[in-house]
Amino acid sequence: MAKESLKYRKKRLDRGIKARADTIFAVASYRDIFYLLMPRALPVVGLLILSFILEGYWGKVLVYACMYGLLALSWDFMASCGLFSLGQSLFFGIGAYLAGAMNHYLYLPPAITLPAATIAGGLICAALLSPVIRLKGVYFAMVTLMLPILLMKMIETTGVLGGTHGISSLSPFSNENLAAYLAVVGFLLCLFGFRRIINSDYGLVLVAIRDDDRAVMSGAINIYWRKTQALFVSGAVGAFAGALMTHHYQFLGMSVFALDYSILPVAAVALGGQGSFAGAALGSLILVPLSETLRALGGLRIAIYCGILIGSIIALPEGIFHYLARKYHQFERMVEGN
Amino acid sequence: MSLLVYGLINSVILALYTVGFSLTYGISGLANFAHGSLYILSGFAAWSFMNVVGLPFFLAAILSVFIIAGLGFLLYWSLLLRLRGVALAELIVTFAAGVTILELLTWRGFYGIRYSLPVFLRGGLEIFGVGVDYQRLFVLCTGVVLVVLLWLFVHHTKIGLAFRAMAQNERTALSVGIESDWIGSLSLAFGSALAALSAMVVLPLGMMESTIGYEVLIYALAVAIVGGLESTPGMIAGSFIIGFGQVAAAKYIGPKWMIIVPLAAIVLVLVIKPSGIFGKYKELEERV
Numbered sequence: 001m002a003k004e005s006l007k008y009r010k011k012r013l014d015r016g017i018k019a020r021a022d023t024i025f026a027v028a029s030y031r032d033i034f035y036l037l038m039p040r041a042l043p044v045v046g047l048l049i050l051s052f053i054l055e056g057y058w059g060k061v062l063v064y065a066c067m068y069g070l071l072a073l074s075w076d077f078m079a080s081c082g083l084f085s086l087g088q089s090l091f092f093g094i095g096a097y098l099a100g101a102m103n104h105y106l107y108l109p110p111a112i113t114l115p116a117a118t119i120a121g122g123l124i125c126a127a128l129l130s131p132v133i134r135l136k137g138v139y140f141a142m143v144t145l146m147l148p149i150l151l152m153k154m155i156e157t158t159g160v161l162g163g164t165h166g167i168s169s170l171s172p173f174s175n176e177n178l179a180a181y182l183a184v185v186g187f188l189l190c191l192f193g194f195r196r197i198i199n200s201d202y203g204l205v206l207v208a209i210r211d212d213d214r215a216v217m218s219g220a221i222n223i224y225w226r227k228t229q230a231l232f233v234s235g236a237v238g239a240f241a242g243a244l245m246t247h248h249y250q251f252l253g254m255s256v257f258a259l260d261y262s263i264l265p266v267a268a269v270a271l272g273g274q275g276s277f278a279g280a281a282l283g284s285l286i287l288v289p290l291s292e293t294l295r296a297l298g299g300l301r302i303a304i305y306c307g308i309l310i311g312s313i314i315a316l317p318e319g320i321f322h323y324l325a326r327k328y329h330q331f332e333r334m335v336e337g338n
Numbered sequence: 339m340s341l342l343v344y345g346l347i348n349s350v351i352l353a354l355y356t357v358g359f360s361l362t363y364g365i366s367g368l369a370n371f372a373h374g375s376l377y378i379l380s381g382f383a384a385w386s387f388m389n390v391v392g393l394p395f396f397l398a399a400i401l402s403v404f405i406i407a408g409l410g411f412l413l414y415w416s417l418l419l420r421l422r423g424v425a426l427a428e429l430i431v432t433f434a435a436g437v438t439i440l441e442l443l444t445w446r447g448f449y450g451i452r453y454s455l456p457v458f459l460r461g462g463l464e465i466f467g468v469g470v471d472y473q474r475l476f477v478l479c480t481g482v483v484l485v486v487l488l489w490l491f492v493h494h495t496k497i498g499l500a501f502r503a504m505a506q507n508e509r510t511a512l513s514v515g516i517e518s519d520w521i522g523s524l525s526l527a528f529g530s531a532l533a534a535l536s537a538m539v540v541l542p543l544g545m546m547e548s549t550i551g552y553e554v555l556i557y558a559l560a561v562a563i564v565g566g567l568e569s570t571p572g573m574i575a576g577s578f579i580i581g582f583g584q585v586a587a588a589k590y591i592g593p594k595w596m597i598i599v600p601l602a603a604i605v606l607v608l609v610i611k612p613s614g615i616f617g618k619y620k621e622l623e624e625r626v
Contacts, residue, residue: 086433132608138369138429142559143604145371145433149556150601157594263437266430303441306434313427314420 011335012326039328043281044188051180059180063248065288066183070241072265072272072280073190074234079274080198081230082210084137087144089261090128091238092245093151095121099243100252101161103170110173110247114182114240121239126232133227136213145262152257166253170246179248186244187281190237194277206230263302264291267309273319282321341582341589347474349581350481351540353574355554356561357484358532360573363562365501365525366518369429372413372436373533374555378548379439380406380534381541403534410530414523422522436551443548473542480539484532485574501525560600564607579603 015035027033047066054062071088078085099117102108108116132143156164173179197203208216209223216223246252264287265280272283287308294301316323359373380402387398413435421427492498503511504521512518533554557580565576583599 084429086429131605135608139563141429142369142563143608146556146559146601146604149552150597153597157597259437263434267434270430300441300445303438303445306438306441309434310417310431310438313431314417317427 008334008336010332013331013333015329015331043191047184047188051177051184054180055177059177061289061292063180063183063244064292065285066187067241067245068261068264068268068288069187069281069284070183070190070237071261072268072284073187073194073277074237074241075265076269076274076277076280077194077198077234077237078230079269080203080210081206081227082136082213083133083227083230084141085144085262086141086266087146087148087262088238088265089257089259090144090148090151091121091125091235092242092261093148093257094124094128094235095239095242096246096252096256097161097242098124098239100167100170100246103247104162104167104252110171114243114247117243118236118240121242122232122236125235125239126228129231129235130224130228133224133231148257148262152254155254155257162252164254166251166255168251170250170252172250173247179244183244186240191277191281198277260302263305263309264288267305267312269319270309271312271320273321273323276321276325279319279321283319286320341585343470345582345585347470347478348585349578350478352557352561352577352581354477354481354484354536354540356558356565356573356577357488357536358529359558360562360565360570361488361532362525362529364569365505366522368418368522368526369432370410370526370529371429371433371555372439373529373558374551374553375436375439376406376410376530377533377537377554378546378551379409379443380537381546381550382443384538385546399538403531403538406534407527407531411523411527413530414519414526418522418526419519422519436555440548440551443551477539477543480536484535485570488532489570497521497524557600560604564600564603576603 027036047062050062051059071092074091075085075088095117098121099110099113102113102116103110128147129144132140135143155161161167173182198207205216205221205226209226213223242256246256265284268283268287269280270283271287272281273279287305291301291305294304297304312319355377359370362368362370362373383402383405384395384398387393387401388395391398393401413432417431417435418428421431492502500511500516500521501524503514503516504518504525508518511521561573561576561580563576564579565572565574580600580603583603584596587595587599
């Protein structure tokens, strides 16, 4: 580099509120408390208020955003233990089909099908993917990409569970707004719950499996069992989103295995930033309303998601959330170069 | 007997689907998830050349193979160059690029009965009492010739040897003057060209639809996983297992169950030998 260009450089300083570590803060005033609480309270208060005031079309969009947010969170949770999935629609579809089938054939109300589909969906997803849990990276992604497409074809050709026509007139939620509340509360619980899990000892092991699985194995920890547990958790979250959606629309069809539900969560995480869960949430809260405004373009929407996905991976690999967090926590100023 | 003949043809079609994907992955470790899209895109390119520009099929086919190869080359230099080495980002970007192509094709309305390519040869003959049309035999011959040519190419030409050098050890290849980005982009171009070439041969058997892109990708992945991602014998063995399995399932259980075969084969192989039947390069890392 030429010498002239070193005259001035940008210097970054952490704000004084951080003491020694990322999790220990020196709070001196209400302003500091506000500064710390604001980013955490903003999504909670904002989403809860929105779920009260939004009705009709934009209420549906909110439910959508939270559903995709749940899928993105479950993607991020799997990714944090090294399982990269290209088939989040598997979880979504299994949850939707479980809830729909229980409601249609056994006449169970949503109050039972929703939790049952969540738990059973997690179990089924973990069982389905457990044979391939030894695979890493590209290989695992390939299998997850194939599974929902193959399941969709199976339903299409064998005609089970409604076949190509699907099952309609499922029982709705008793209250119009209940779906929105459930979606928002589930979304927030997952967001903050996952952030907490990943910082606990349990989450530390999961992250260690991603970083160096053999080191974890040599610590006498069964990584396959841990990965299966992670699959159960994210499978259950995805299945919850699917079950919620089936009852919300009162319809169940093969479209629950569609590519939208696989691509958009990945795009949301890529846009928002991986590893912090807040990035996944932020990404889906940006992408879903955006895609709703693009609805007039019809089939072109998926092409646009893909464009956003490629653009954000290449242009801002760290993601919006990490970028914003850095700006929020640090001062920047120009100083004389050395 | 029909099981044998059609199983063989089905296997060769699967091998044709896979050959480009396997080549690219074997050389540069790049999982090209846009493979299926490039396959079907070449079909539509050839169709457009014939029906919009008015070229004869032969010329249109050659032209579209070259265009798709160029597109693969461009894909590398425009997008993948910045992400080399991050396997997951490469995968997501190629997949997204592939989906973009397919969705754009669907959006432009490229589906329906009028979109089909002409066959090279009309008519058919009987082999051991089983009626087979010439086009299917042509597919069979092309598959065999392609595999043989590919083998000769990678063993006896300079670029082919450079490909193999890259596949075996990238750093050593670099130190003897083989530029990895150049070879990587060439491998993607070759893989895409192979996809286009097999599209020219296989597509006349039926209608063209953009969803075929997903199907080709799925089958290519299934074959590659069963056989081992980077080995040519593995690819052939994988396509024969799945190809014959499918035809047998269609004959004895019912055509509905054809789709189960690749899935079952994958699960079975992964449980027994996770790196595929012939995959051996990265066996150790994969298992963990």
